[in-house]
Amino acid sequence: MAKIAMFIDLDRCVGCFACQNACKTINDLPPGVVWLKVTPKEHKPEEVDGKLYMDRFPVPVNLDTCIKCPDRKNGNQPLCASVCMGKALWIGDPDKALEAAKNKRAVVFTK
Ligand code: SF4
Ligand code: SF4
16 A cells, blocks of 8 residues: 655646755755656647646655655655645645545656
């Protein structure tokens, strides 16, 4: 059974890299190393029903790092999520994430 999920709302993510930079900062990662990588989607930005959807969203390199992330103490959202201005990203319960993704343009990673 999955222990953790990362939920990304594609309608809210603008591919701004703030989450990636926050993860690097909070975990003091050396140059060139990322645990969360804002990655191009397969397709270019597309317009759907008059809204422009961007072509990038964050992908965790390995959710084991998120399970152990010291910034998730006391059940708080880690910095990667709290810096997201659009509230596109959160980390938490896998069942809750899968439920939240129903009928949404969203991506859920679980481990
Ligand atoms: S999830 Fe939030 S912080 Fe990360 S790239 Fe998307 S909008 Fe930016
Ligand atoms: S939970 Fe921690 S390790 Fe995982 S992406 Fe966020 S800041 Fe990085």
